[in-house]
Structures are given as structure tokens and as C-alpha cells.
Amino acid sequence: MSIDDILLECEEKMLKSEEHLALEFNGVRTGKASPSLIENIVVEVYGGSHMRIRELAGITTPEPRQLLVQPWDNSTLVAIEKAIQKANIGLNPMAQGRSLRIMIPDLSTEQREKFVKAVKHMAETGRVAIRHVRREAIEHLKKEQKASTITEDELEHGEKEVQNLTDKFIKKLDDHLHHKEKEIMTV
Numbered sequence: 001m002s003i004d005d006i007l008l009e010c011e012e013k014m015l016k017s018e019e020h021l022a023l024e025f026n027g028v029r030t031g032k033a034s035p036s037l038i039e040n041i042v043v044e045v046y047g048g049s050h051m052r053i054r055e056l057a058g059i060t061t062p063e064p065r066q067l068l069v070q071p072w073d074n075s076t077l078v079a080i081e082k083a084i085q086k087a088n089i090g091l092n093p094m095a096q097g098r099s100l101r102i103m104i105p106d107l108s109t110e111q112r113e114k115f116v117k118a119v120k121h122m123a124e125t126g127r128v129a130i131r132h133v134r135r136e137a138i139e140h141l142k143k144e145q146k147a148s149t150i151t152e153d154e155l156e157h158g159e160k161e162v163q164n165l166t167d168k169f170i171k172k173l174d175d176h177l178h179h180k181e182k183e184i185m186t187v
Helices: 003-026 074-086 109-146 152-185
Strands: 042-045 049-052 057-063 066-071 093-096 099-103
Touching (some): 003 152, 042 074, 066 074, 074 093
Antiparallel strands (some): 042 049
């Protein structure tokens, strides 16, 4: 395997870690209505199968602090309502005919601080994942050098490139974290 292949694989894995963190951040409340708050909540429907809300209903934001969930099959309405309540995210859906209306309450300072602490933990988990990818890539480069596929100079160059990728992606995670913290703390 060439250095370029190893670096490309390393970059792809780090990008997936960044995307995963961004997706996790979308599920954290900020005081504004966003479909991403509930779209990944799993609902038990149709006698035991599990589906995400986004697969069962349309989710819209008719007002800045309100979500509207409109199931495509009315028989899933009650199950979706129960799943949102069980998710323990502080949202109480109200059934209105064939849809659910969810008012997004203001966050207290204490809740905002709790959410900031949670996103910091998520970001640290993402950093650990990126460092793990770095370690794997460097181990792979060392194996290639031991097998005499690459020279010591190429190994050194590859390690520097892997570290550059690591620094780049850790900075991206920190930028995501800073943006999300600001979003949470904005009243």
C-alpha cells in the first residue's frame, strides 16, 4: 500500500469522525426549533419494528420555536408521541388531529450549561477518534517501512502528513464545538 493510499484512507476516516460529531451536535437543543432535534428518535411501530421519526413523518418548523410532525400513516401518531416523550429531551408533543405540535421551551441557564458540557464531551470523544485514526495510520506506515515498501524518509514524510491531517481535523472539531457552544448560550 502506498503512502498516498494510507493518507487518503486516514483522511476519509477523520472526515467521517467530523461528520459524525456534526450530526450529534444537531441533536442538541439550542432553544430554536430544528427538525434534527427529533428526527433520529427511534419509534417502535408496526408490531415491533424500529424506525426513526424522519422515516415515519414529515417534520417542519412553522414558527421559530415550534415543530410540526405529520406522520404519513396516522396509525403511527401515538407511537411517535410516546417515543418523543421517552427520549427525555424536555419536549412535550401535543396531538392535534393528524399531527403533533411541539413547542420548544426557553432553556434555563442551568440547562444551557448542561448542554454545553454535553457537547464538550462529544467533541472530546471525536478528538479521541481522530487520534485513534492517526495512530492506526502511523502503525500502517511503520509496517510498510519494515516490509521495505517505503524508505525511512518516506516514513518520516508520511508521519508528518498524518500529523498535519490530525491537526487540521482537530481544529475543525474545535470550530464545530465553538459554534455550537455559542449557539446554545445565545438567549
